[in-house]
Structure formats: C-alpha cells, structure tokens
Amino acid sequence: MARLEELTAEIGSARIEVRPTRAEIDLDAIVHNAKEIRQWVGAGVGLCAVVKADAYGHGAVPVVHALFHHGSVDAVAVSLVEEGIELRRAGVRGPILVMGGVYTGAHREILASDLTPVISDLGDVHALAAAASSFGVRAKVHLKVDTGMARLGVREENLPAFLAELPRVPQVEIVGACTHLASADAEDNLATEDQLARFERMLLALRSEGIFPLVVHAANTAATFRFRAAHYSAVRPGLALYGGGLPPSSVTLRPAMRLVSAIAQLRDVREGDAVSYGALWRAKGRARLATLPIGYADGYPRRLTGNSEVLVLGRRCPVVGAICMDMTVVDVTHLGDQVHVGDQVVLLGSQGNERVTAEELASRAGLIEYEITCGVSKRVPRVAVVRSQAFGGSGEAS
Ligand SMILES: Cc1ncc(COP(=O)(O)O)c(C=O)c1O
Missing domain, CATH: 2.40.37.10 (Lyase, Ornithine Decarboxylase; Chain A, domain 1)
Structure with a gap:
C-alpha cells in the first residue's frame, strides 16, 4: 500500500483534474478562422491577432503557438506587458504588440523581452529612450492616435506638440501607427467614417514630419468585415479568430x-x-x-x-x-x-x-x-x- 508521503508527492507532481468540467479549445478552428480573415482582407494586408486576456479565455500560449506555427498571422497583440512576457517565456518568437499603454516602470522589461509597445504618452517615450540607451538599442514602437475612442492615443490637437518632441529622442523609432474604432459594429457608419477621416489627417501630419510608419492598423473584427477603408496595412481582430462577430456571407468562422x-x-x-x-x-x-x-x-x-x-x-x-x-x-x-x-x-x-x-x-x-x-x-x-x-x-x- 502506498505511504501517505508517496501519495502526496504523486499528487503534487500530477495535474489534478477530478471534475469533468473543462473548456475544449479547437486550435484548428482558430487557425481556420485566421485563414478566412486573411482571405477576406487579401494578400496585401497583414494580420495581427489579438490574443489579450489569455486569447479571450482560450489559452494564449497554445493559441499563439498554433497561429505562428501555421503562418496564419504576422504578429499578435496583447494588452499587458505581463501577457507579452508570458508568451516569450513560452518560447514565442514572433512579433508581440503590447496595446494596453500601461507601462509603469516596465520599460526595460519591454525591451528585454523584445515586445513592441503602443505608445501615446511622452513620459513613456522618454522612459523607453532611457531603457534603450542603457541596452545600446533603439526602441521600436507603434504610435497610437485618438480618433474618437477617447481612451488611449494622442489627441489630434496635441499631435503637433508630441511630434515636435520626437526628434529629441532618437532612441525611439516609430515603426507603426494605429487607432481604435469605437463603433465599427454600429448600424450607422457615420462615427467610423469620422474616425477614419481623422486618422487620415493624423497620418498626414506624421508624414509631414518625416515619419512614415511601416505598419498602419485600425480594424478590429467589425471594421475588418465592414470597412475595407479601415484595413490599411494590417487588421487587428480578436473576436473573429475565436469564431465570433458577424462575418460576411463569404467568410465561414468556426467557434473555438x-x-x-x-x-x-x-x-x-x-x-x-x-x-x-x-x-x-x-x-x-x-x-x-x-x-x-x-x-x-x-x-x-x-x-x-x-x-x-x-x-x-x-x-x-x-x-x-x-x-x-x-x-x-x-x-x-x-x-x-x-x-x-x-x-x-x-x-x-x-x-x-x-x-x-x-x-x-x-x-x-x-x-x-x-x-x-x-x-x-x-x-x-x-x-x-x-x-x-x-x-x-x-x-x-x-
Ligand atoms: C486596441 C484593440 N484592438 C483590437 C481589439 C480587437 O477587437 P475585436 O475582438 O472586436 O476584434 C481590441 C479588443 O477589444 C482592442 O482593445
């Protein structure tokens, strides 16, 4: 008969799943959905898969491994620095965008883990520049602009002052520009059209300052399916990857x-x-x-x-x-x-x-x-x- 200590050791090293309750995650469905999205947006548009909040509850590590393994995505996006670090620790090597904008002191960790932060705050720009200098590298970032979500992003009226400061921090390089759409799923297209018009103006302002981001992105699931003008160089859907949203009839999504x-x-x-x-x-x-x-x-x-x-x-x-x-x-x-x-x-x-x-x-x-x-x-x-x-x-x- 097993001694109590042996049993305890055995339990300590085993995965204990006594209950029959579980969430089955169909990784094939997620890869399939990514391919359907790719086909919808066409070859010229990249796909950045939103995998924040543990891939919307599906388990970010296996989901991201599956997506990169199949070449289904060009990059993934998380909200938190912690989420990005977790993926790196799990061996993910592809590009990871950190969208959440809350970096309180974690600028060295961001660079050390090769994460790409989305920035909209001059304090973050300076902190990243200092971290980059200490590592002897340049920090590559995406600049977020606020076109109507009023959550994160540089507002249009503040953009000139923001851009005027950038030449003083050459350690920070803007490789991407993005915004977030608040109402792409609304019946009325007006709010989204307004946001896209403002985004265009702000992209123009960047270019006039000599900033030409390689990647420009704005579209969540609803905008991916409803606004081709929002595709730019990459789309950034989350929900559709997991089988949600309202796809057009030519797109078949599978719940994951x-x-x-x-x-x-x-x-x-x-x-x-x-x-x-x-x-x-x-x-x-x-x-x-x-x-x-x-x-x-x-x-x-x-x-x-x-x-x-x-x-x-x-x-x-x-x-x-x-x-x-x-x-x-x-x-x-x-x-x-x-x-x-x-x-x-x-x-x-x-x-x-x-x-x-x-x-x-x-x-x-x-x-x-x-x-x-x-x-x-x-x-x-x-x-x-x-x-x-x-x-x-x-x-x-x-
Ligand atoms: C900044 C940002 N981009 C993209 C997404 C993806 O949105 P969806 O899941 O609707 O595609 C989210 C999700 O909330 C987000 O916060």
Whole structure:
C-alpha cells in the first residue's frame, strides 16, 4: 500500500483534474478562422491577432503557438506587458504588440523581452529612450492616435506638440501607427467614417514630419468585415479568430470553445419541490433533475439563472433554480430513462445537431459575447483539441 508521503508527492507532481468540467479549445478552428480573415482582407494586408486576456479565455500560449506555427498571422497583440512576457517565456518568437499603454516602470522589461509597445504618452517615450540607451538599442514602437475612442492615443490637437518632441529622442523609432474604432459594429457608419477621416489627417501630419510608419492598423473584427477603408496595412481582430462577430456571407468562422461538464447526480422530485438558493424554481409536477459540477465561479454567469439551456444527449434542457458557485441544476425530465449520471453536458458549443452559441448566452444574460469566453475562470482546465496532422496529434492535448 502506498505511504501517505508517496501519495502526496504523486499528487503534487500530477495535474489534478477530478471534475469533468473543462473548456475544449479547437486550435484548428482558430487557425481556420485566421485563414478566412486573411482571405477576406487579401494578400496585401497583414494580420495581427489579438490574443489579450489569455486569447479571450482560450489559452494564449497554445493559441499563439498554433497561429505562428501555421503562418496564419504576422504578429499578435496583447494588452499587458505581463501577457507579452508570458508568451516569450513560452518560447514565442514572433512579433508581440503590447496595446494596453500601461507601462509603469516596465520599460526595460519591454525591451528585454523584445515586445513592441503602443505608445501615446511622452513620459513613456522618454522612459523607453532611457531603457534603450542603457541596452545600446533603439526602441521600436507603434504610435497610437485618438480618433474618437477617447481612451488611449494622442489627441489630434496635441499631435503637433508630441511630434515636435520626437526628434529629441532618437532612441525611439516609430515603426507603426494605429487607432481604435469605437463603433465599427454600429448600424450607422457615420462615427467610423469620422474616425477614419481623422486618422487620415493624423497620418498626414506624421508624414509631414518625416515619419512614415511601416505598419498602419485600425480594424478590429467589425471594421475588418465592414470597412475595407479601415484595413490599411494590417487588421487587428480578436473576436473573429475565436469564431465570433458577424462575418460576411463569404467568410465561414468556426467557434473555438466548447464548455463541457457531465451529470454528477440525478434526482426525482415531486410537484412543489423547490430547487437551489431562494427556492426560485418549483417543480410543476414530477420531474427529473440533473446536478452539474459547474457554477458561476467557473464563469457560467449567475445571470443565466432561470434563463438558460444546456445540451444533454443532443437535446436542450432548461437550467432551473439559482446557479450556484460550483453547481447548476437542469431539468432533464423530457429525456426519461435515457439520461444517466456521467452523461456529457454541453453548456457552450454543439452536441448532436444542437448548438448553444456565446451570442445566445450573452443575450440571455445581458452580457456581450466577449464576456462569455473571457469569463470562463482559471479553475476550468483548457483542453486543446488538436486534429490536424501538422500538430502531430489526433486527440486531445493540453
Ligand atoms: C486596441 C484593440 N484592438 C483590437 C481589439 C480587437 O477587437 P475585436 O475582438 O472586436 O476584434 C481590441 C479588443 O477589444 C482592442 O482593445
């Protein structure tokens, strides 16, 4: 019999995944989506994949490895310096743009990790120049201009003063210029057209000061699909890579995340029996209920209480009672005796001919699509489902 210390050591070195709850990540889908985007924008336009927030919850390291491995992207973009460093530590060698603009003292780390910061602050320009001098290199940066998002970026009225300062810091080289569009998904195109017109004026101002950025980019997913004028030399989509957004009919995107669990317990209840906190749901007659080991602490939004469905045996089953931190109860009465403990449950994604989309969950919960995959918490293991031969895989890898 194993001694307790041996067992403890074994557990300490193993990945412990007792629960059947996991997020399956289809890396082939992400590579496919990148290729579809490339085809849509055409050969002359580069693709910078937005992989911030752990690739929108899909797991940035495997996603970025897959994208670069297949030559599907020219660069990736994160929000935080930390996210960029994590990718470098995982062996990513391709260009990494850091878009978040919060560099508080991390300028040496940025250069040491060969990250490309997006700057819009003269303080950052000077700090990068000092870090670059100490390393004996030039810092290559992208300049962000504010054309209407009013979040980051040099405003049009401040651009002349900003540009006037640049010749004093030759250690910093502007290799890219960008902006961010606030309303590219809006029905009315006017706000985006205004932003693009302002961007054009600001690019002109750069050129008149002798600054000719190699890369110019503005388009998120919505602008990539809806505004060819916003493509410039590269597009910068996130959502579409993971299968979201509203692509034109010639573009086919595949959702990349499936959130699955399994039935932990089944119970039969009688008319009037209540379920979960606050007794928000009562059985209207005899009912069979399934308890799922997944809750709001896993990122299944509590706001779906009383307004969601999961898939069991390829059929929709309503969520009943309050969604708990670790558990959710669903009504499987209509499945009769076909349903068993251990049966797979799909909370996001497809099973048989049925599909629950992130868009559906978001609209039921009063959230946006992005929040569904970003919200899947870190205690849910991401299991990369690798199908293509290029990865040498045929099943699961994590
Ligand atoms: C600066 C910037 N660019 C691009 C994106 C990608 O946007 P989307 O996921 O809508 O394509 C984001 C995401 O919020 C962003 O903040």
